[in-house]
Amino acid sequence: MTPTPRRPSTDRPGRPGPSPRRSPGDATGTATGTATGTATGTPTGAPAIELRDLRRTYGRGSSAYDAVRGVDLEVAAGSVTALLGTNGAGKTSTLELVEGLAAPTGGEVRVLGLDPVADRARVRPRTGVLLQSSGFPADLTVRETLRMWAATVTAPRPVEESLERLTLTDRADVRVGALSGGEQRRLDLACTLMGRPEVVLLDEPTTGLDPESRRDVWQIVRDLRDDGAAVLLTTHYLEEAEALADHLAIMHAGRVRRAGTPAEIAEGHPSTVRLDTPDRTLPALPAGRFEDDGRTTTLHTTDLQATLTALLAWADAEGVRLDRLDARTASLESVFLAIAEGRDAPSPDRSPDPSPAPSPAPATAAPTAGATR
Numbered sequence: 001m002t003p004t005p006r007r008p009s010t011d012r013p014g015r016p017g018p019s020p021r022r023s024p025g026d027a028t029g030t031a032t033g034t035a036t037g038t039a040t041g042t043p044t045g046a047p048a049i050e051l052r053d054l055r056r057t058y059g060r061g062s063s064a065y066d067a068v069r070g071v072d073l074e075v076a077a078g079s080v081t082a083l084l085g086t087n088g089a090g091k092t093s094t095l096e097l098v099e100g101l102a103a104p105t106g107g108e109v110r111v112l113g114l115d116p117v118a119d120r121a122r123v124r125p126r127t128g129v130l131l132q133s134s135g136f137p138a139d140l141t142v143r144e145t146l147r148m149w150a151a152t153v154t155a156p157r158p159v160e161e162s163l164e165r166l167t168l169t170d171r172a173d174v175r176v177g178a179l180s181g182g183e184q185r186r187l188d189l190a191c192t193l194m195g196r197p198e199v200v201l202l203d204e205p206t207t208g209l210d211p212e213s214r215r216d217v218w219q220i221v222r223d224l225r226d227d228g229a230a231v232l233l234t235t236h237y238l239e240e241a242e243a244l245a246d247h248l249a250i251m252h253a254g255r256v257r258r259a260g261t262p263a264e265i266a267e268g269h270p271s272t273v274r275l276d277t278p279d280r281t282l283p284a285l286p287a288g289r290f291e292d293d294g295r296t297t298t299l300h301t302t303d304l305q306a307t308l309t310a311l312l313a314w315a316d317a318e319g320v321r322l323d324r325l326d327a328r329t330a331s332l333e334s335v336f337l338a339i340a341e342g343r344d345a346p347s348p349d350r351s352p353d354p355s356p357a358p359s360p361a362p363a364t365a366a367p368t369a370g371a372t373r
């Protein structure tokens with residue numbers, strides 16, 4: 001196989017251009033509506049994005065490298081799926097296949113029921129893509145850039161609406177080269193969304209953004225989902241994946257190792273309670289594992305409610321103040337770390353499909369009464 005060029009750095013020319021969401025009567029739509037009632041042009045109920053045993057190999061012969069090793073994934077219209085994973089897990093390599101930037105080495109990709117490479121002319125106008133890096137001319141202003149981009153779109157959102165949506169109105173006359181990283185990312189997003197795409201592919205949309213800008217992007221993604229778009233994004237932020245995604249797929253070494261809703265992924269993994277180590281010895285608590293580094297006490301428990309109830313009852317009865325008490329049901333972080341550190345169950349030959357979710361790891365042993373210092 002010819003080595004696939006790394007993702008384009010000056011990607012605008014190759015970047016799939018957006019176009020308006022098609023109406024049910026649109027001539028190019030193959031069908032109208034989905035299970036969620038949106039006009040995606042995919043057969044009713046069919047996922048907007050479908051990956052089956054997807055494979056991607058870079059290079060050939062002795063230097064061949066299998067970056068994607070059999071990924072199965074579905075993204076429905078009106079939903080957000082986050083691809084998580086360690087560095088080099090294969091997230092971008094997978095996303096690029098969905099974008100149609102390369103053909104898979106094996107397996108199948110369907111976007112809106114079509115092959116994004118063979119049917120590029122039909123898929124591309126209905127897809128919005130945000131690459132990891134963009135390459136707009138530095139000497140154009142934000143407004144000029146949006147106008148230029150709008151000229152490539154069949155029925156673009158009005159430029160002023162795009163500016164407002166991405167809170168760029170105040171920066172409209174500033175040259176791109178003078179924008180902050182966060183502002184540049186918002187400009188990228190404005191272009192990605194200018195054609196009201198049905199399928200939105202976002203490669204690390206909030207990397208480098210401050211917390212406020214990140215939350216703005218989250219709201220935009222939620223609005224897209226509420227409008228019926230299928231969103232597939234990659235992220236390194238577990239918090240972002242949890243806050244945004246209906247489904248997660250955690251990749252490692254080219255495979256999806258865990259998939260499902262955040263709750264399904266976390267199921268069976270212990271919840272965590274942290275607090276500043278109190279002066280008083282803690283009572284016996286229904287917690288599975290207990291750590292105390294002298295400053296912070298951490299309890300790992302499969303029954304968070306019982307642990308918290310016992311802890312709070314004890315603190316109340318004893319008049320003890322529990323400083324910096326923090327309880328987390330979501331143990332996505334611990335699942336992620338287990339996968340990254342190879343402590344997770346061995347990977348199957350084929351990646352599990354996120355729906356239904358793979359069986360969670362067995363719950364840890366019954367809580368013990370050993371949480372004392």
Ligand SMILES: Nc1ncnc2c1ncn2[C@@H]1O[C@H](COP(=O)(O)OP(=O)(O)OP(=O)(O)O)[C@@H](O)[C@H]1O
Nearest residue numbers: 004005006058067085086087088089090091092093
């Ligand atoms: N053009 C290429 N030629 C050879 N190997 C490549 C090429 N592009 C990517 N790879 C390798 O494929 C693997 C997967 O890369 P990819 O960028 O898809 O991972 P990722 O999960 O997106 O990583 P990150 O989180 O660091 O962005 C990595 O080991 C990477 O070095």
